[in-house]
Amino acid sequence: MLFNSYVFLLAFLPATLIGFHLTGRFGRDAALLWLIAASLVFYAWWRPLNVLLIAPSILINYAIARALLRVAAPRPRLARVLLLGGILFNIAFLGYFKYALFLTSVAHDVFGTNRLLTAVVLPLGISFITFQKIAFLVDVHGGRISRFSLRDYALFVLFFPQLVAGPIVHYREMMPQFHAAPCRCRAEDLAVGASLFCFGLFKKGILADQIATYVSPLYAAAAGGAHPALLDAWLAALGFTLQIYFDFSGYTDMALGLARCFGIRLPMNFNSPLRATSIIEFWLRWHVSLTRFLTAYIYNPLSLALTRRRLARGKAVIGRRTTPAAFVTLLLFPTLLTMFLSGLWHGAGYQYVLWGVLHGVFLCINHGWRLLRTRLWPKARRGTWPGTAAGFTLTFLAVVAAMALFRAPTVGTALRLWGGMAGLNGTTLPEAIYAHLGPLPAALGILPDWSGGAQSLEAWAWTAVLLAIALGLPNTLHLLAAHEPALGVKPQAGAGWLARRLQWTPSAAWAVGLAVLGAAGFLSLGRLSEFLYWQF
Amino acid sequence: MSVAANSETEILATLSGILQDLLGDEAIHLTMQTERQDVPGWDSLAYVNFIVATEMAFGIRFKLADVESFPDVGAIVRAIGAMRPPGGAPGAAPAR
Numbered sequence: 001m002l003f004n005s006y007v008f009l010l011a012f013l014p015a016t017l018i019g020f021h022l023t024g025r026f027g028r029d030a031a032l033l034w035l036i037a038a039s040l041v042f043y044a045w046w047r048p049l050n051v052l053l054i055a056p057s058i059l060i061n062y063a064i065a066r067a068l069l070r071v072a073a074p075r076p077r078l079a080r081v082l083l084l085g086g087i088l089f090n091i092a093f094l095g096y097f098k099y100a101l102f103l104t105s106v107a108h109d110v111f112g113t114n115r116l117l118t119a120v121v122l123p124l125g126i127s128f129i130t131f132q133k134i135a136f137l138v139d140v141h142g143g144r145i146s147r148f149s150l151r152d153y154a155l156f157v158l159f160f161p162q163l164v165a166g167p168i169v170h171y172r173e174m175m176p177q178f179h180a181a182p183c184r185c186r187a188e189d190l191a192v193g194a195s196l197f198c199f200g201l202f203k204k205g206i207l208a209d210q211i212a213t214y215v216s217p218l219y220a221a222a223a224g225g226a227h228p229a230l231l232d233a234w235l236a237a238l239g240f241t242l243q244i245y246f247d248f249s250g251y252t253d254m255a256l257g258l259a260r261c262f263g264i265r266l267p268m269n270f271n272s273p274l275r276a277t278s279i280i281e282f283w284l285r286w287h288v289s290l291t292r293f294l295t296a297y298i299y300n301p302l303s304l305a306l307t308r309r310r311l312a313r314g315k316a317v318i319g320r321r322t323t324p325a326a327f328v329t330l331l332l333f334p335t336l337l338t339m340f341l342s343g344l345w346h347g348a349g350y351q352y353v354l355w356g357v358l359h360g361v362f363l364c365i366n367h368g369w370r371l372l373r374t375r376l377w378p379k380a381r382r383g384t385w386p387g388t389a390a391g392f393t394l395t396f397l398a399v400v401a402a403m404a405l406f407r408a409p410t411v412g413t414a415l416r417l418w419g420g421m422a423g424l425n426g427t428t429l430p431e432a433i434y435a436h437l438g439p440l441p442a443a444l445g446i447l448p449d450w451s452g453g454a455q456s457l458e459a460w461a462w463t464a465v466l467l468a469i470a471l472g473l474p475n476t477l478h479l480l481a482a483h484e485p486a487l488g489v490k491p492q493a494g495a496g497w498l499a500r501r502l503q504w505t506p507s508a509a510w511a512v513g514l515a516v517l518g519a520a521g522f523l524s525l526g527r528l529s530e531f532l533y534w535q536f
Numbered sequence: 537m538s539v540a541a542n543s544e545t546e547i548l549a550t551l552s553g554i555l556q557d558l559l560g561d562e563a564i565h566l567t568m569q570t571e572r573q574d575v576p577g578w579d580s581l582a583y584v585n586f587i588v589a590t591e592m593a594f595g596i597r598f599k600l601a602d603v604e605s606f607p608d609v610g611a612i613v614r615a616i617g618a619m620r621p622p623g624g625a626p627g628a629a630p631a632r
Contacts, residue, residue, distance in 0.1 A: 139601070142599070142600065142601030143599075143601060144601050144605065280579045280580075284573075295580050295604075296604040299580060300580070300583075300584060300600070300603060300604055301600055303580075303581070303584045304584050304587065304588065304600065304603065307584055307585065307588045308588055308591075311588060311592065317585065317588065318581065318585055319557070319558055319585060319589075331581060335581075367579070367581050370577060370579075374559065374560035375560075378560045382561075382576060382577070383576065
């Protein structure tokens with residue numbers, strides 16, 4: 001069931017919380033088993049068949065992990081084979097459901113083969129679940145997890161706040177919390193949790209869903225072959241960037257809040273990413289738990305192995321005297337491969353893969369620039385305001401342009417949108433404005449647009465408001481910094497001028513404010529829209 | 537100052553030097569509490585290079601599992617301290 005649905009908010013959540021509180025009286029075991037049972041109901045709600053798919057996968061992973069634990073020390077070679085087998089099993093599991101269709105269509109495009117598969121129903125959240133399972137096996141193999149039970153493992157995989165769309169969690173950061181949780185509802189946890197949830201519901205139900213109503217028709221038109229003019233193309237790209245930010249960060253706030261109601265803190269996922277002043281920084285602020293996963297399990301091992309190998313052979317590595325060969329082997333290759341896999345993970349489609357690779361190229365340019373700057377101007381002062389402003393602008397434009405590719409149903413649609421953003425399809429202005437500007441627009445080659453001027457103005461007004469919130473206001477982690485809203489968030493996060501003035505406290509003013517946000521979000525439930533990231 | 541503290545200071549100084557050289561910033565001074573996000577420019581690429589340069593400098597090899605989970609510089613210093621051959625490095629006088 002969706003977090004933003006009546007059945008979840010009015011039935012499932014209250015029942016689960018009350019049950020958790022009551023079973024907690026019989027001890028931790030009962031409360032944790034209750035959470036597992038509730039999570040299974042949550043997962044089975046869409047399609048009971050889903051449980052029949054995920055349950056065997058949990059049991060198989062558990063068995064492999066048990067075996068790994070036993071053979072890791074005495075028989076390292078066998079352990080490596082087991083680990084590889086476990087990873088392949090999980091990738092194959094994900095691959096069948098998520099990529100079988102894509103691969104047959106690639107085969108069709110490249111070799112002209114007939115499409116055999118027609119439809120495979122994707123079990124919900126399978127991409128997120130698969131990543132966590134792989135990380136678990138790697139951690140057991142690496143000796144970072146030495147004790148676990150089937151109950152703990154099942155809870156780690158199934159805990160419903162993070163089950164379908166993250167944040168992607170590590171066993172070693174979750175289990176100590178479950179083992180130390182008081183297993184009853186506490187006032188502070190409920191207050192902080194409910195506040196986070198209200199913020200999230202408002203972001204999703206009001207901000208993201210409203211901007212989506214302006215953005216979706218633009219993509220539909222471009223997909224149908226239309227060539228959007230300058231302003232429309234920018235509205236599509238900018239609007240969708242804001243939509244996905246408020247959608248996914250709203251979802252994450254809800255997940256953090258739900259977990260917190262049970263006394264559990266999930267890791268952070270978003271930290272005002274649109275304010276980043278470089279692409280490297282963007283990825284440290286956007287979908288942080290995914291970046292963390294990709295860095296730890298793909299980029300670092302690959303990059304470390306390659307760097308050690310080059311050093312052992314006496315070849316140059318990346319540093320003051322980077323050679324082109326070192327740049328290609330140690331930076332370009334691991335970065336592009338990691339981001340390619342990131343794109344593929346997001347979705348089985350050419351546009352996702354290209355989006356990932358495009359961000360990989362951005363990252364390489366960013367790293368290349370840092371190396372070049374260190375070499376050419378070693379004494380230059382860092383963080384000057386013109387440099388920061390230029391970095392912000394460039395990063396923002398790159399992210400927004402790439403988002404059009406992420407949203408477009410096909411690569412061709414994205415190309416038409418980019419053409420429009422570059423001004424290749426001309427410029428139009430709503431007629432109502434056009435008429436008041438005298439001969440100026442005509443002199444600039446701008447044409448009047450007779451369709452939907454009011455709606456276009458409304459869309460730009462929403463875009464401006466959302467942009468101001470995303471760039472100017474403290475985020476939820478800043479506002480609740482004193483209460484560790486996400487794992488590891490320190491009180492200093494709320495130290496900004498505005499954040500200090502707006503700090504969340506259990507006060508009447510905040511209660512009213514959050515009630516308004518929550519109620520607005522709740523009233524928007526009627527139009528029920530899914531979270532963008534639930535498809536992954 | 538205890539032996540342990542002394543060798544900690546010395547390891548920290550070496551690590552600071554490695555990072556200064558990598559990032560071209562002589563103002564960097566690492567402490568046991570420094571985290572990666574505290575140092576501008578200490579990104580994933582610089583981190584991998586830092587780890588490999590540290591391995592070279594101390595003649596050690598970190599486990600991959602550790603590389604990913606060092607929470608702060610202090611954890612790196614302790615890992616190096618635990619791996620260095622006893623009495624093999626300058627400043628690490630045998631315990632009295």
